[in-house]
Amino acid sequence: MHIVVCIKQVPDSSQIRVHPVTNTIMRQGVPAIINPYDLLALEEALRLKDCIAGTTVTVLTMGPPQAEDALRKALSFGADHAILVTDRAFAGADTLATSYAIAAAIRQIEKKEPVDLVFAGKQTIDGDTAQVGPGVAKRLNLNLLTYVSKIASLDLDKREIIIHRRAEGGVQVIQTQIPCLITMLEGSNEMRFASMDNMFRAARHPLQIWNKDAAGIEDPAKIGLKGSPTVVSKVFAPHAKTIKAEQIDVERKTSKEIATAMLSKLFREHPKLHAEIAKLAG
Amino acid sequence: MSEQNQSIPPVKKAAGRKKVELDPRLIAYKGVWVFIEHERGEVHSVSWELLGEGRKLADMLGVELAGVVMAAPGESGARFCQEAGFYGADLCYLIEDPVLSDYRNEPFTKGLTDLVNQYQPEILLLGATTLGRDLAGSVATTLQTGLTADCTGLTIDPENRSLAATRPTFGGSLLCTILTLNYRPQMATVRPRVMPTPIPAPDTHRTMRIIPHTLGMVETDIISKVLQFIPDNTQNKAQLPFADIIVAGGRGLKNADNFKLVWNLAKVLGAEVGASRPVVQAGWVDTDRQVGQSGKTVRPKLYIAAGISGAVQHRVGMEDSDVIIAINNDPNAPIFDFATYGIVGNAMQILPALTEAFRQNLAAARLAS
Amino acid sequence: MAEKFDAIIVGAGPAGNAAAYTLAKAGLKVLQLERGESPGTKNVQGAILYSDALEKIIPDFREDAPLERHLIEQRMWVLSDDSHIGTHYRSDDFNKEPYNRYTIIRAQFDKWFSSKVRQAGALVICETTVLDLVKDDDCVVGVRTDREGGFIYADVVILADGVNSLLAKKAGFHLEIDPKDVALAVKEIHFLPQETIESRFNISGDEGVVIEMVGKITQGMVGTGFLYTNKESLTIGVGCMLSDFKQQKISPYALLEQMKEHPSIKPLLANSEMKEYTAHLIPEGGYNAMPKIYGAGWMIVGDAGMFVNAVHREGSNLAMTTGRIAAETVIELAAQNKPMTAANLALYRKSLDETFVMKDMKKYKKMPEILHKNPHFFTAYPELLNRAAHTMLKVDGVDKKSKEKEIRQSFVGKRSLFGLLGDAFKLWRAFE
Numbered sequence A: 001m002h003i004v005v006c007i008k009q010v011p012d013s014s015q016i017r018v019h020p021v022t023n024t025i026m027r028q029g030v031p032a033i034i035n036p037y038d039l040l041a042l043e044e045a046l047r048l049k050d051c052i053a054g055t056t057v058t059v060l061t062m063g064p065p066q067a068e069d070a071l072r073k074a075l076s077f078g079a080d081h082a083i084l085v086t087d088r089a090f091a092g093a094d095t096l097a098t099s100y101a102i103a104a105a106i107r108q109i110e111k112k113e114p115v116d117l118v119f120a121g122k123q124t125i126d127g128d129t130a131q132v133g134p135g136v137a138k139r140l141n142l143n144l145l146t147y148v149s150k151i152a153s154l155d156l157d158k159r160e161i162i163i164h165r166r167a168e169g170g171v172q173v174i175q176t177q178i179p180c181l182i183t184m185l186e187g188s189n190e191m192r193f194a195s196m197d198n199m200f201r202a203a204r205h206p207l208q209i210w211n212k213d214a215a216g217i218e219d220p221a222k223i224g225l226k227g228s229p230t231v232v233s234k235v236f237a238p239h240a241k242t243i244k245a246e247q248i249d250v251e252r253k254t255s256k257e258i259a260t261a262m263l264s265k266l267f268r269e270h271p272k273l274h275a276e277i278a279k280l281a282g
Numbered sequence B: 001m002s003e004q005n006q007s008i009p010p011v012k013k014a015a016g017r018k019k020v021e022l023d024p025r026l027i028a029y030k031g032v033w034v035f036i037e038h039e040r041g042e043v044h045s046v047s048w049e050l051l052g053e054g055r056k057l058a059d060m061l062g063v064e065l066a067g068v069v070m071a072a073p074g075e076s077g078a079r080f081c082q083e084a085g086f087y088g089a090d091l092c093y094l095i096e097d098p099v100l101s102d103y104r105n106e107p108f109t110k111g112l113t114d115l116v117n118q119y120q121p122e123i124l125l126l127g128a129t130t131l132g133r134d135l136a137g138s139v140a141t142t143l144q145t146g147l148t149a150d151c152t153g154l155t156i157d158p159e160n161r162s163l164a165a166t167r168p169t170f171g172g173s174l175l176c177t178i179l180t181l182n183y184r185p186q187m188a189t190v191r192p193r194v195m196p197t198p199i200p201a202p203d204t205h206r207t208m209r210i211i212p213h214t215l216g217m218v219e220t221d222i223i224s225k226v227l228q229f230i231p232d233n234t235q236n237k238a239q240l241p242f243a244d245i246i247v248a249g250g251r252g253l254k255n256a257d258n259f260k261l262v263w264n265l266a267k268v269l270g271a272e273v274g275a276s277r278p279v280v281q282a283g284w285v286d287t288d289r290q291v292g293q294s295g296k297t298v299r300p301k302l303y304i305a306a307g308i309s310g311a312v313q314h315r316v317g318m319e320d321s322d323v324i325i326a327i328n329n330d331p332n333a334p335i336f337d338f339a340t341y342g343i344v345g346n347a348m349q350i351l352p353a354l355t356e357a358f359r360q361n362l363a364a365a366r367l368a369s
Numbered sequence C: 001m002a003e004k005f006d007a008i009i010v011g012a013g014p015a016g017n018a019a020a021y022t023l024a025k026a027g028l029k030v031l032q033l034e035r036g037e038s039p040g041t042k043n044v045q046g047a048i049l050y051s052d053a054l055e056k057i058i059p060d061f062r063e064d065a066p067l068e069r070h071l072i073e074q075r076m077w078v079l080s081d082d083s084h085i086g087t088h089y090r091s092d093d094f095n096k097e098p099y100n101r102y103t104i105i106r107a108q109f110d111k112w113f114s115s116k117v118r119q120a121g122a123l124v125i126c127e128t129t130v131l132d133l134v135k136d137d138d139c140v141v142g143v144r145t146d147r148e149g150g151f152i153y154a155d156v157v158i159l160a161d162g163v164n165s166l167l168a169k170k171a172g173f174h175l176e177i178d179p180k181d182v183a184l185a186v187k188e189i190h191f192l193p194q195e196t197i198e199s200r201f202n203i204s205g206d207e208g209v210v211i212e213m214v215g216k217i218t219q220g221m222v223g224t225g226f227l228y229t230n231k232e233s234l235t236i237g238v239g240c241m242l243s244d245f246k247q248q249k250i251s252p253y254a255l256l257e258q259m260k261e262h263p264s265i266k267p268l269l270a271n272s273e274m275k276e277y278t279a280h281l282i283p284e285g286g287y288n289a290m291p292k293i294y295g296a297g298w299m300i301v302g303d304a305g306m307f308v309n310a311v312h313r314e315g316s317n318l319a320m321t322t323g324r325i326a327a328e329t330v331i332e333l334a335a336q337n338k339p340m341t342a343a344n345l346a347l348y349r350k351s352l353d354e355t356f357v358m359k360d361m362k363k364y365k366k367m368p369e370i371l372h373k374n375p376h377f378f379t380a381y382p383e384l385l386n387r388a389a390h391t392m393l394k395v396d397g398v399d400k401k402s403k404e405k406e407i408r409q410s411f412v413g414k415r416s417l418f419g420l421l422g423d424a425f426k427l428w429r430a431f432e
């Protein structure tokens, strides 16, 4: 079986800061990591590789040359091949243009070895869109399985897969045919710790680096900024209206006094809340 | 694996904020649509929230607001249409077909794509639920148009008469406003519980037009089968998004035992219990109690946060609460930058004191009435 | 199968990178192990880079290294509670290329340096912690990492694992570090628009300023404060001896917070946004606290070997120089087919003795002790100096001669005449 895992290198959003004046993201010093959700997808692919002999896992990313680090890391966990799709022409891509490029690259990969499963993350932590996965599936005409919490069974002979999928208000058990595209839900697994041998292998592994031609882009008008219907018109910091909390005076007061002061202030300034709470508390 | 491409190719390069003359072929696209999502006989509240918002957009544009209902026969599709009218829709497109009994990507994508191609709306909104995001992603790709994900604000850019969709990026550190200038329809998914739910007006004299449509697909066309639906057991599940009062705890409570103090206060207040991500990861409470970017968005009347630092990923999930009381022993904790009231102190002492104070206050109120 | 290398370098700070680069460039088979996610990831400190040490390793580093500003002005401030007296040294000579000192952001710099190491042909593996040195009898023959199958062998292991080297300690090369031999430094990066920085510090283009501070800001502890200009941010920090922090029970964070409130400092930071707070140890025990720096199959370089000149706030240049010289030692021995025995590696120490590194270490060897025994350098003197300036500058009808007398008396009152003379002597001896 051949599995492709789409990963993206993202700035660690828990460490990101916004420039106070220009309102731009300050990437300076912010570590670049593999999108955490993509690691779940990669781990799931590697688990399949562990139990199904003869499985190969190819990781694919589109991004700047530095994204090489993300691929090497994926290799260290046990992926077999890594492809970096990188070209200035891809810059500024939105999800439609991204899925076009990734779909093209997967078609190129297929020329060497047919693809049975594609994994993507549930969403990225920088763009947060959760759209690229479905987009790639549509373009490649793959059965789409999003928010998967568990792969219940996979029958390669019948080319049949059964998964659990998170839906609103419950879990769907879905059966479909491979090839399909799966996005994994968080909490479904945890990334393994690479062995020393795999670290060596990853550090030395030759990467395949594809520009737009190598990636099989047929219509250059569909990639990068040009191929992106959405236009960012404004970027701004969300919390301009910072109001400092009114502090309840805690100096030399007991917890009881603080609590009493809090309640009287709360109910004085928000009289409706009192009735509300009384109603709820029954 | 072949590419599907059914829509009009782009005509002109989108050009920043400059005024864009819409391609004549796209001028035909008119009206605001809301996809009405339902599950187990009930419409998801985000659809009503979207109708409220869609109404405003339609009025700004001077066009009609339509709902789209896709359901299996016997799933009360017509009733959903009627209700959509109460929430502001002028008309509804209704596709009823047995293959629509459970959500599956293939038939829903086909149905919605066909409707769009036939009736050409300029704006198409869906809830940013697991269903909405699954469906929107494949519909937008099939239509080759722009899709803005997980929005928290919608308006019309007067200059281009186009949808200006605002959404958080980088985990909520920034907001950006996104336009889809020269493609139609303009699509967006919208985060639940961010827009207010409009008040339904059942006695409207407007008559709801229902436009039926056929799916044109049979079960054997569809590869994916839903074998089973395992409903969440609803008794014990948190209904965080709809709670009026939430008491939430964070890592500052140190351990699962101390977290009980949060439950105690919630019990006295008749409140729901929420938590920050580390608390959920540590397993002190269930995943569905997580508030924030990767958890639930809530907007209660009162949110009490104990031992929560107020990281941006938590903040985006709760900052629209009417009143926020923050208890934190660090006077510089970011949560004090946006809470209404701050108590600098040890949550392990303040929580029980608050619990007791509320208990007494409520008891007195009950006596008085 | 366990791999074998010519050399393993533990750590990818300036010392480890200098060693790995030099070795790989010479064609040796080099493995560098770093526990961080990538070199310098957690390291958001701004710092000063001294060109000379790096030039000797990568002569054309200026072409692509991420440099913030070149320093053209040095200020030395002595602070009382609400004032400062100080000197500025600004020279146009520092504005002539090649520049001598730069501010850098370590996270970026380390990443750049590491990319050079890779290009030179070394194998760099991150997120991997070396847990132990592997010994055969008394000779170090390799390392054990925290990963499955983690034994790796080499002819020589160079420890560049930074201050408080756990490996050296575990291997018994030195004892537990003494709190009086390390300073705890805390620093923050504050963002400001480039134009604001330039107007606030009277600089333009890539010019930069350093302010070194002593006095009441350390609240009686032995230590100094500093402020550097980066391109779009300021680095501010303060460091004091760990033993003093322990004794005085002051938290480093509180110390820095108070320092930022000082009326001479506050306006420089106004309207900035704090980006990151980091704390780090600096080995300041000096020559007398140095461990043994080589033995059979191993050498210690950089902070791990106490190579820091605390008086002049030099560390990375000593780190790079020791790293380079350790590497050159290995290259030389390998070229002659000599084994990495303790006797042969003694060459490392011998070569170091010829450089500024050892000469400076020796010159200041008494400094730590003198400062420890004379805390009034950090309290009474700053106060007196500032008061003297204030007395002289304030025009209030008192004649200048009386003012001079008052100043003299204030000094002697605080500290006996003998004390003053003694202090002068001690300091002179330390700098001698």
Ligand SMILES: Cc1cc2nc3c(=O)[nH]c(=O)nc-3n(C[C@H](O)[C@H](O)[C@H](O)COP(=O)(O)OP(=O)(O)OC[C@H]3O[C@@H](n4cnc5c(N)ncnc54)[C@H](O)[C@@H]3O)c2cc1C
Pocket: A013, A014, A125, B171, B249, B250, B251, B252, B253, B275, B276, B277, B278, B279, B290, B291, B292, B293, B294, B295, B296, B306, B307, B308, B309, B310, B311, B312, B313, B314, B317, B327, B328, B329, B330, B333, B345, B346, B347, B348
């Ligand atoms: C992609 C991504 C998604 C995320 N999504 C979410 C999300 O949906 N929701 C979420 O919450 N987080 C999310 N996070 C994590 C988020 O960045 C923060 O790490 C998290 O919110 C911190 O939780 P906390 O405030 O409980 O813990 P901490 O940040 O550790 O804060 C604990 C607080 O308790 C205070 N404290 C300590 N002791 C006491 C005491 N005795 N009494 C009172 N106060 C005390 C401390 O001063 C501190 O402010 C996400 C992160 C990422 C990267």
Ligand SMILES: Cc1cc2nc3c(=O)[nH]c(=O)nc-3n(C[C@H](O)[C@H](O)[C@H](O)COP(=O)(O)OP(=O)(O)OC[C@H]3O[C@@H](n4cnc5c(N)ncnc54)[C@H](O)[C@@H]3O)c2cc1C
Pocket: C010, C011, C012, C013, C014, C015, C016, C017, C033, C034, C035, C036, C039, C040, C045, C046, C047, C048, C049, C050, C128, C129, C130, C131, C160, C161, C162, C163, C167, C185, C186, C187, C237, C239, C280, C281, C282, C301, C302, C303, C304, C307, C308, C313, C314, C315, C316, C317, C319
């Ligand atoms: C606040 C502050 C300000 C300073 N300012 C200056 C300045 O302006 N100019 C200057 O020249 N010097 C300055 N210094 C000193 C300078 O930073 C150090 O001297 C220099 O970084 C030492 O380099 P190093 O390579 O020896 O150690 P480090 O830079 O500490 O590198 C050690 C590396 O080893 C890794 N490591 C540790 N243990 C292991 C292990 N077991 N396995 C694998 N990897 C491991 C660590 O992760 C780290 O990356 C300053 C120091 C501080 C704290």
Ligand SMILES: Nc1ncnc2c1ncn2[C@@H]1O[C@H](COP(=O)(O)O)[C@@H](O)[C@H]1O
Pocket: A006, A007, A008, A035, A037, A038, A060, A061, A062, A063, A095, A098, A102, A119, A120, A121, A122, A123, A124, A125, A127, A128, A129, A130, A131, A132, A133
């Ligand atoms: N540039 C990219 N290269 C490879 N995969 C990507 C890229 N962008 C997005 N993806 C995949 O699509 C998923 C969803 O991304 P997003 O739609 O940006 O939230 C990610 O988790 C990745 O698996």
